[in-house]
Amino acid sequence: MRSTAVRLALALSLLPAPTFGQGQQFPSDDPVLRRIWTEGMDSSQTYRLAQVLLDSLGPRLTGTPEWKAANDWLVRTYASWGIPARQEPYGTWKAWRRGVSHIDLLTPRVRTLEGGLLAWSPGTGGRDVTGPVILLPQVADSAAFDAWLPQARGKFVLLSFAEPTCRPDEYFQARAQPQTYLQLQAIRQAAQRAWQARVRATGFSTGLGAGTLGERLGRAGAAGVVVTRWSEGWGTREIFGDLRQVVPAVELSCEDYGLVFRLAENAQGPSMRVRSDAEMRGDVPAFNTIATVRGSEKPDEYVILSAHFDSWDGSSGATDNGTGTLVMLEAMRVLKKVYPNPKRTIIAGHWSGEEQGLNGSRAWAADNPGIVEGLQALFNQDDGTGRIERIDAGGFLDAGGALARWLARVPPQLSSRVRLAVPGTPASSGTDNASFICHGAPGFGTGASDWDYNTYTWHTNRDTFDKIVFDDLKNNVTLIAMLAYLASEDADLVARTRRTFGGGESPEGRGSGPGGTTGGRGGRGITAWPECTPAIRDPSGYRR
Secondary structure, three states: OOOHHHHHHHHHHHOOOOOHHHOOOOOOOOHHHHHHHHHHHHOOOHHHHHHHHHHHHOOOOOOOHHHHHHHHHHHHHHHHOOOOEEEEEEEEEEEEEOOOEEEEEEEOOOEEOOEEEOEOOOOOOOOEEEEEEEEOOOOOOHHHHHHHHHHHEOOEEEOOOOOOOOOOHHHHHHHOOHHHHHHHHHHHHHHHHHHHHHHHHOOOOOOOOOHHHHHHHHHOOEOEEEEOOEOOOOOOEEOOEOOOOOOOEEEEOHHHHHHHHHHHHOOOOOEEEEEEOOEEEEEEEEEEEEEEEOOOOEEEEEEEEEEEOOOOOOOOOHHHHHHHHHHHHHHHHHHHHHOOOOOEEEEEEEEOOHHHOOHHHHHHHHHOHHHHHOEEEEEEEOOOOOOEEEEEOOOEOOHHHHHHHHHOOOOHHHHOOOEEEOOOOHHHOOOOHHHHHOOOOOEEEEEEOOOOHHHHHOOEOOOOHHHOOHHHHHHHHHHHHHHHHHHHHOOOOOOOOEEOOOOOOOOOOOOOOOOOEEOOOOOOOOOOOHHHOOOOOOHHHOOO
16 A cells, blocks of 8 residues: 555646646747746656655755765766766864764653754763753852852753743734733743843853853763753754763753753752763865856856755754755756756855855855856855745845846746845845855845744754745746856846945945945955855864
């Protein structure tokens, strides 16, 4: 008997795909655009590629065995399509293997807890580590904290604020009496402020993981530290990492962290057992995977399809950024098949280290000034599974004309919902196109419909294959492939006149002030704009 998943996949495959006869309109008779539509929408390989990448290979935390295996798969996949691809090193990163972990509450009752280790956390060497669970103490200042530290020896210390409820706010807003929701907000805000003051008084911080506070407790002999980071959705937790930890750094779900916190707060004797075989494996090369289809007429001018390949490893990294990866990977397949001899060179950049500060794309842009100088357009995708609804011109004043011209030739089914943001706001990008904007090159960011990305899948334990909306993914593949083709064929290069922002925001770092412009095709100066700082090429410089 066929499994439910197999029956569903078969049923979906038999649904009629959109065709020209079903009302599809093409603004032009360009045969390449029509072939891109047919290949991208009717012969999509996104489901097959996604299943291998996300189910079989899984998360891709830079420096892990899974990350290396997935990059090797990328190279093999491109080779099977006749596209040269290579891994280009830019530095080193810490090799880490997560392995198997188990976290249990032992007293006052037994319960297996929902959680894991922060990325790069030390393991327990495969042995059981047990100890009482205590709250971070409330101290007057750092001197008082130093005096207290010996009491942490052999204990698990709770470092995060415990939510009063793990029900999403929207349920209180929809169902609770108004005063109930208002009271919840007041209680939460007061408790958050009090906990933040407790952390500050130690003289250390927790950052996105356990931070310098976790490191200090570990060096004082704590058995481990325990944190949580709720994403404000049912059963979701954000999972980051911290290279500084010297003892196991455990992250728990909102619900189970709250349980352990209340037990400790009420002196009910909680104790935990942690067992993990996670291990650090020294430094390994960090690299990007780059695929290239060389231009036939203007090989020294470029169109780049951009997406970061790395992910955090709390889940499968499906929508951050498996979907962006799949869009660029499949778009390259489509282009190779229907447009094998592009006018300009088309590159797919699969960046590593984005989650640690855009490291891969920053380094590659700095190491390839000739490509940056000849860049016609870069299209970057990094915000989930939804249909592309926005393209940001990245501060380039004249890019809107080129983008509008290209979109006008794209079928309305793909383009009608796309809004152009011109000149755009490069300081809000926070992802890999910023690495190219900082060098004065047109890096365009795409924005997608939300699909509860920030609540349920961004860096969470729920970022899995089943969250992908494949109709939207096929839409994005076909749109990006068409834009890449049109950018490659355009007779003119996109002008690089840019808006400047003032206040340290400008990618150029100079110009005529707010609302002013800068020109030229160079401008590779690094500025104080956060995304324009140099790449971290080894983990000793990790800023978090």
